[in-house]
Amino acid sequence: MELEGKRVVVVGMAASGIAAAHFLRERKARVVVSEMRPAVELRREIAELLETGVAIETGGHRERSFLDSDLIVVSPGVPADLPLLKRARSARIPVWGEIELAARYLQGTVVAITGANGKTTTTTLAGELLAACGKRVQVGGNIGTPLISLVPTSTPETVNVIEVSSFQLETVEQFHAHVAAVLNLSPDHLDRHGSMEAYAAAKQRIFRNQTAGDFAVLNPNDAWCRQFAAGLASRPVWFAPFALEAQTGANLRNREIVWSAGGRHTAILPAAEIPLRGAHNLENVLAAVAIGCLVAGPESAASMRQAVRQFKAVEHRLEFVAARQGVEYFNDSKATNVDATVKALEAFPQGVWLILGGKDKGSDYTTLAPLLKQRARGALLIGAATEKIAAQLGPLLEGSPVALTRCGTLDQAVAAAAAQARAGDTVLLAPACASFDQFQNYGHRGRVFKELIAAL
Numbered sequence: 001m002e003l004e005g006k007r008v009v010v011v012g013m014a015a016s017g018i019a020a021a022h023f024l025r026e027r028k029a030r031v032v033v034s035e036m037r038p039a040v041e042l043r044r045e046i047a048e049l050l051e052t053g054v055a056i057e058t059g060g061h062r063e064r065s066f067l068d069s070d071l072i073v074v075s076p077g078v079p080a081d082l083p084l085l086k087r088a089r090s091a092r093i094p095v096w097g098e099i100e101l102a103a104r105y106l107q108g109t110v111v112a113i114t115g116a117n118g119k120t121t122t123t124t125l126a127g128e129l130l131a132a133c134g135k136r137v138q139v140g141g142n143i144g145t146p147l148i149s150l151v152p153t154s155t156p157e158t159v160n161v162i163e164v165s166s167f168q169l170e171t172v173e174q175f176h177a178h179v180a181a182v183l184n185l186s187p188d189h190l191d192r193h194g195s196m197e198a199y200a201a202a203k204q205r206i207f208r209n210q211t212a213g214d215f216a217v218l219n220p221n222d223a224w225c226r227q228f229a230a231g232l233a234s235r236p237v238w239f240a241p242f243a244l245e246a247q248t249g250a251n252l253r254n255r256e257i258v259w260s261a262g263g264r265h266t267a268i269l270p271a272a273e274i275p276l277r278g279a280h281n282l283e284n285v286l287a288a289v290a291i292g293c294l295v296a297g298p299e300s301a302a303s304m305r306q307a308v309r310q311f312k313a314v315e316h317r318l319e320f321v322a323a324r325q326g327v328e329y330f331n332d333s334k335a336t337n338v339d340a341t342v343k344a345l346e347a348f349p350q351g352v353w354l355i356l357g358g359k360d361k362g363s364d365y366t367t368l369a370p371l372l373k374q375r376a377r378g379a380l381l382i383g384a385a386t387e388k389i390a391a392q393l394g395p396l397l398e399g400s401p402v403a404l405t406r407c408g409t410l411d412q413a414v415a416a417a418a419a420q421a422r423a424g425d426t427v428l429l430a431p432a433c434a435s436f437d438q439f440q441n442y443g444h445r446g447r448v449f450k451e452l453i454a455a456l
Contacts, residue, residue, distance in 0.1 A: 012075025097171030108158030115183030186339035326423025333446030358433030
């Protein structure tokens with residue numbers, strides 16, 4: 001689309017919306033940013049946008065602005081079924097997400113990674129692997145840097161490694177990933193998607209425009225991934241913590257990560273050299289290695305091995321914070337669904353004090369009970385989901401030594417954990433919930449947790 005002179009409404013004044021507005025103004029579009037929040041909460045963002053000639057509408061969306069536009073660009077946090085967006089579509093006005101806008105202008109190869117859990121670790125590691133192999137790499141998307149911000153620095157030789165969420169994938173049309181990875185699917189964001197089937201359908205859109213020359217990286221342990229493989233136009237590539245027979249992918253043979261293709265097996269590195277805790281991180285490394293072999297080739301095995309060995313845990317993903325009086329503290333604030341919390345608990349054999357709670361996403365917390373009985377000393381509940389979690393877990397933990405404590409806030413939970421934990425125990429923030437009841441986002445929650453530990 002030629003953007004000069006076009007009337008474009010950007011819906012949402014979060015990071016991707018602001019980045020999209022700047023991109024559109026640089027191409028001389030007439031831009032209005034529409035935001036539900038009041039202006040008093042957005043002084044800095046408004047000042048920044050007004051300087052570039054962007055018009056601002058706050059405190060609600062105006063129907064006239066939407067219906068008079070030539071294009072609407074939505075931020076991921078804006079529901080795709082917003083009534084005004086439905087009316088715009090009925091009026092044949094294009095409605096794109098920020099990554100769809102970026103896809104129309106981005107140069108180079110796109111590697112896109114999604115899943116319920118592990119996206120950020122896998123995306124970061126895949127970027128580092130490919131950079132170590134000599135590729136010109138940009139990393140962004142849902143991981144922090146909006147994809148639209150990578151457009152000006154992209155070239156035909158660039159490998160754009162991006163994390164994409166189900167919210168972003170809802171609005172893709174022409175977005176095309178040469179390598180598209182789905183790591184896993186488990187219940188998440190059901191408060192927005194409504195059902196597991198709708199959530200899976202959003203994730204499946206990552207393959208929407210792939211062809212026979214592209215690759216789909218999938219987890220054979222995941223039933224949804226196996227289902228996706230049946231309808232692919234692209235070539236399936238698997239990652240698995242066991243030996244793959246007669247299939248292409250990254251797998252584990254005799255405790256060594258190996259790339260298998262065409263009957264040949266190339267050793268990449270021993271699994272013992274992975275510096276990350278937890279079985280789920282073995283899968284994340286396998287997925288990243290599969291991507292590395294597809295884009296850079298297995299002949300770059302030595303470079304990939306070195307990149308994995310040097311990789312540090314991503315902030316807020318099972319991140320070691322400190323040891324205090326023999327008690328270790330770990331920040332897994334990114335564990336915003338139950339399955340992520342299960343994986344975090346599985347990384348510790350026993351003695352865990354689990355900080356749990358926040359804004360509920362329509363989750364079932366009962367699946368945590370068996371692991372809590374096996375590995376935890378206590379669950380410290382915080383935030384708006386406290387009573388739901390207590391109602392679901394309380395009866396299942398009766399008669400067990402696991403204490404269930406309502407703490408209300410994160411600072412009170414940390415204080416309670418520090419008072420009760422003894423040498424050899426672990427205090428783990430893995431909330432299984434969104435953060436928006438008490439924090440700006442999961443990163444804010446994780447940083448506050450680390451500040452509280454530093455102050456002990």
